[in-house]
Amino acid sequence: METRPSSLPSADATLSVEEEDFLKTFLNAAITVQRNINADLSEHHGNLIEYTTLRQLAGAPVRRMRISELAAATHLSVSWTSRVVERLAKRGLVRRELVIDDRRGWNVIATDTGIDWLTSGKQSYASSVRRHTTSLLDPDTVRTVTAAARVLAGLGDPARALSRPS
Numbered sequence: 001m002e003t004r005p006s007s008l009p010s011a012d013a014t015l016s017v018e019e020e021d022f023l024k025t026f027l028n029a030a031i032t033v034q035r036n037i038n039a040d041l042s043e044h045h046g047n048l049i050e051y052t053t054l055r056q057l058a059g060a061p062v063r064r065m066r067i068s069e070l071a072a073a074t075h076l077s078v079s080w081t082s083r084v085v086e087r088l089a090k091r092g093l094v095r096r097e098l099v100i101d102d103r104r105g106w107n108v109i110a111t112d113t114g115i116d117w118l119t120s121g122k123q124s125y126a127s128s129v130r131r132h133t134t135s136l137l138d139p140d141t142v143r144t145v146t147a148a149a150r151v152l153a154g155l156g157d158p159a160r161a162l163s164r165p166s
Contacts, residue, residue, distance in 0.1 A: 033132050040128035045121040049076070053084050054093060054118045057110035064109045066099060093117050 015023070038048040045051065056073045057063050065073070071081035085108050088094040093114035099105040110118075134142050150156035 036132040037125075037128045040131075041121065041124060045117075045124050049074070049084055050088060050093075051118070051121060051125060053081070053088065054110055054114050057094065057108060058115055058118055062109075063115070064107050067096075067106045067108060070108055088114065091117075 034048060041048055041051055053070065053074055056070055057065055067081055067085065068078055070085070071078045074081060074084075076084070085094055085096060089096060091113075092111060094108050094110055096106050096108055099107055137145065147156065
């Protein structure tokens with residue numbers, strides 16, 4: 001099934017004006033939203049990468065993930081994730097422990113202090129996300145953009161993603 005709009009050429013060596021505009025606008029929006037939320041969180045509650053990292057750990061079984069799994073879940077490199085984990089560990093929000101069965105990898109575990117920190121930031125995070133994203137769009141647009149983003153991230157079926165739920 002063809003999922004690309006027919007107005008967008010697929011075999012051309014260059015992007016159309018519409019394609020260039022889409023990519024530029026999409027990337028600019030993603031970066032701007034991240035920067036705005038990061039700025040809001042940094043006023044009182046660390047930064048977006050730290051918050052997102054701790055959210056991933058809080059949602060993991062027994063609040064534990066391997067560094068490589070955490071890196072994949074947060075879309076960061078393993079080395080960048082290690083630096084974030086080191087900063088969080090210095091503040092007592094996570095702890096690291098050697099993986100028992102392979103002794104080469106490290107697990108990261110959210111501490112009770114880390115869960116408290118995460119909980120105390122939930123309202124700031126939610127307010128910031130709403131202020132910079134969902135409050136600016138009507139509910140149908142939020143659903144459409146979410147579906148499109150899932151397709152672009154490889155998380156959804158392009159044929160079903162943009163159809164309205166029954």
